[in-house]
Amino acid sequence: MSDTEKFPASLYGPAERRMAESLVEIERQALLDQRECECQDGMFNALTRRGLLMGGVALGGSAFAVGQARAEAPPGAIEYHVQPDPTKEQGRLILEDGGYGSRSQFENEVRWRYPTASIDSSWSMTPLASGKGMITPSGLHFERHHGGIPAIDPARHELLLHGMVDKPLRFTMDDLKRLPSVSKIHFIECSGNGLTEWAQPTLKTVQGTHGLTSTSEWTGVRLSTVLEMAGVQDGAAWILAEGADAAVMTRSVPIDKAMGDAILAYAQNGEALRPEQGYPLRLLLPGYEGNTHIKWLRRLEVSDKPFMTREETSKYTDLMPDGTARQFSLEMEAKSVITFPSGAMKLPRPGFYEVTGIAWSGRGKIKKVEVSADGGATWKEATLDGPVLDKCHTRFRLPWTWTGEEAVLQSRAVDETGYVQPTLAELVEVRGLKSVYHLNAIQSWHIAPGGEVTNVHA
Amino acid sequence: MFTRNMTLICAMGALTGLMAAPALGQEGNRTSAALPETLDGTGERAPMKVPRSSAESVGEIAPAENAYGVGQEATEEQIAAIDIDVMPDGRGLPEGSGTYAEGEELYETNCAACHGSDMMGVSELGAPRLIGGRGTLASDAPVKTVESYWPYASTFFDYTHRAMPMDAPGSLAADEVYAISAYVLGRAGIASSEPDSVMDAETLAGIEMPNANGFVADPRPDINE
Numbered sequence: 062m063s064d065t066e067k068f069p070a071s072l073y074g075p076a077e078r079r080m081a082e083s084l085v086e087i088e089r090q091a092l093l094d095q096r097e098c099e100c101q102d103g104m105f106n107a108l109t110r111r112g113l114l115m116g117g118v119a120l121g122g123s124a125f126a127v128g129q130a131r132a133e134a135p136p137g138a139i140e141y142h143v144q145p146d147p148t149k150e151q152g153r154l155i156l157e158d159g160g161y162g163s164r165s166q167f168e169n170e171v172r173w174r175y176p177t178a179s180i181d182s183s184w185s186m187t188p189l190a191s192g193k194g195m196i197t198p199s200g201l202h203f204e205r206h207h208g209g210i211p212a213i214d215p216a217r218h219e220l221l222l223h224g225m226v227d228k229p230l231r232f233t234m235d236d237l238k239r240l241p242s243v244s245k246i247h248f249i250e251c252s253g254n255g256l257t258e259w260a261q262p263t264l265k266t267v268q269g270t271h272g273l274t275s276t277s278e279w280t281g282v283r284l285s286t287v288l289e290m291a292g293v294q295d296g297a298a299w300i301l302a303e304g305a306d307a308a309v310m311t312r313s314v315p316i317d318k319a320m321g322d323a324i325l326a327y328a329q330n331g332e333a334l335r336p337e338q339g340y341p342l343r344l345l346l347p348g349y350e351g352n353t354h355i356k357w358l359r360r361l362e363v364s365d366k367p368f369m370t371r372e373e374t375s376k377y378t379d380l381m382p383d384g385t386a387r388q389f390s391l392e393m394e395a396k397s398v399i400t401f402p403s404g405a406m407k408l409p410r411p412g413f414y415e416v417t418g419i420a421w422s423g424r425g426k427i428k429k430v431e432v433s434a435d436g437g438a439t440w441k442e443a444t445l446d447g448p449v450l451d452k453c454h455t456r457f458r459l460p461w462t463w464t465g466e467e468a469v470l471q472s473r474a475v476d477e478t479g480y481v482q483p484t485l486a487e488l489v490e491v492r493g494l495k496s497v498y499h500l501n502a503i504q505s506w507h508i509a510p511g512g513e514v515t516n517v518h519a
Numbered sequence: 520m521f522t523r524n525m526t527l528i529c530a531m532g533a534l535t536g537l538m539a540a541p542a543l544g545q546e547g548n549r550t551s552a553a554l555p556e557t558l559d560g561t562g563e564r565a566p567m568k569v570p571r572s573s574a575e576s577v578g579e580i581a582p583a584e585n586a587y588g589v590g591q592e593a594t595e596e597q598i599a600a601i602d603i604d605v606m607p608d609g610r611g612l613p614e615g616s617g618t619y620a621e622g623e624e625l626y627e628t629n630c631a632a633c634h635g636s637d638m639m640g641v642s643e644l645g646a647p648r649l650i651g652g653r654g655t656l657a658s659d660a661p662v663k664t665v666e667s668y669w670p671y672a673s674t675f676f677d678y679t680h681r682a683m684p685m686d687a688p689g690s691l692a693a694d695e696v697y698a699i700s701a702y703v704l705g706r707a708g709i710a711s712s713e714p715d716s717v718m719d720a721e722t723l724a725g726i727e728m729p730n731a732n733g734f735v736a737d738p739r740p741d742i743n744e
Binding site: 160177178179181182207208214216221222223228229230231232233234235236238239240241286287289290301303307308309311359360362364366368369370371374375378380381382383384385386387388389390391392394480483487488491492495499 | 548549554570571572573574582585586587589590591592593597598601602603604606607608642643644645646656657658659661663665668669670671673674677678681682685688689733734735736737738739740741742743
């Protein structure tokens with residue numbers, strides 16, 4: 062059958078026919094190339110058909126010498142053939158990605174693992190420096206696990222609700238998805254965010270100093286919905302949340318929070334939760350420290366007292382200079398950081414730069430962000446990108462002209478309660494240097510005359 | 520690498536356990552999802568299946584009264600199967616007991632590889648020190664251990680029972696956790712270090728930890744403007 066018969070003029074215009082014919086030709090060549098590939102011991106297995114077709118000729122002897130025909134695309138990307146002039150040849154075929162898209166092979170931001178001694182206990186941080194807007198891509202949301210990332214089939218996962226309730230209940234994931242739901246955009250911040258920065262500037266980048274905060278749209282069932290179904294008894298004051306990971310992670314949550322804005326979340330940014338974010342179900346406690354947002358949630362137990370789990374006694378408590386430790390310091394206080402320019406960048410030359418960053422508060426909305434370019438001597442109010450949401454990253458921006466002289470950039474957030482983000486000196490004066498958690502001080506980035514941006518205490 | 524391998528072994532153990540567990544009314548064990556089926560005629564991908572309530576019958580539906588016909592009542596047995604938490608007053612402690620001497624043997628087998636026979640921890644493994652450090656919390660170099668910092672013995676039992684040892688979390692029987700508690704708290708000078716001394720629900724709940732009164736409620740906001 063000729064191509065003219067395949068694509069008759071009654072159904073195809075001239076342009077469509079040329080397109081269809083070229084696709085047939087591409088397919089034919091690709092199939093030929095695939096056969097060549099097979100006879101070469103799978104040397105090109107990693108190449109896409111189109112990549113081989115378009116790039117095969119250009120591959121020099123060196124590629125054969127190393128036995129590798131393509132470079133590694135960054136995580137989350139597929140390396141497609143790069144056209145010398147994309148206006149002169151057809152682009153890649155639709156659904157070549159299998160029907161689930163990936164980012165460009167030219168984008169390379171990745172989470173970074175904080176180098177703890179043991180890889181079994183560590184955390185990965187969000188690359189805030191290149192972040193845009195308020196949403197964190199799901200694949201870049203920070204991680205903190207205490208027993209690895211379980212792979213759970215949602216068809217086999219249940220949530221048990223018991224304790225001081227009239228009727229203990231079991232829910233399958235299907236059950237939870239049948240209940241009234243909400244979608245809310247909230248940040249989650251680990252209370253250990255910045256723990257390296259108390260005594261001296263330690264990490265170089267904003268990913269290292271502030272990358273344990275991320276924002277997603279979360280969808281799920283209000284925790285209050287299932288608590289009302291079960292009937293909370295008089296005297297109930299706390300609720301234990303427990304995960305189905307190897308740590309069987311547990312935290313106690315005040316019942317008022319549970320009956321307030323807490324969500325049993327099964328979706329993140331419009332799709333199911335990512336496994337490292339608790340798939341198929343996590344607790345979301347807007348504004349509370351990240352550790353309480355129990356992932357892989359399997360059990361809720363209502364009680365009159367907190368359970369005093371390991372995480373809320375020996376960890377996630379804040380040691381004060383007098384030797385006492387603050388416990389259940391759950392709310393994340395207002396905080397902001399300039400993400401551009403930020404540590405380890407280099408401004409190429411004096412000129413216009415838009416200073417931008419994020420601000421957030423666990424006690425409500427951000428009311429104001431001010432920016433200083435002189436280490437806090439003078440401040441200018443930044444523009445806030447709307448919508449400004451409750452307990453959510455808020456993007457701020459301020460146009461700035463760098464004259465080429467030394468500068469210290471800082472940002473200072475004020476939330477709707479009137480709380481003003483403190484300086485590090487103010488925090489240390491009250492809390493000392495041993496409290497580890499809840500560092501929400503103003504961050505300083507020093508700009509050297511050469512344009513180098515460094516993390517400083519100023 | 521050592522600990523990573525241990526984690527792998529533990530993951531395999533967990534998988535075995537999972538496969539032995541009864542499926543929740545679902546078909547077999549899956550390792551991943553299949554792509555949505557294509558519909559006859561148009562070839563479109565099928566949409567999600569409408570989630571089905573696990574309730575045997577939906578009964579009377581009254582959303583205003585929290586009656587959605589969704590979910591099931593949990594039985595005592597179902598709750599007991601995963602209700603493992605222990606509270607400071609001893610609520611939740613299982614039956615059983617163990618001695619200091621039994622604990623010493625169990626500790627050497629299950630705990631010493633990471634926490635050290637001397638209980639001083641092995642930092643390269645991320646395994647914390649368990650004993651010592653009393654009187655250091657107000658100093659410039661606080662040492663936070665079970666002995667110096669943990670406010671409740673129940674927490675030690677609960678955590679050891681649910682998440683230790685790292686290469687086989689949740690594998691220790693109640694008697695074993697009582698014995699290990701007797702040994703570690705004995706070595707810490709908190710409980711008796713007589714080889715025959717017994718730890719059980721009653722003795723554990725009666726233990727007063729050195730730092731029991733070391734915690735205060737969150738006073739924030741605490742910074743004056």
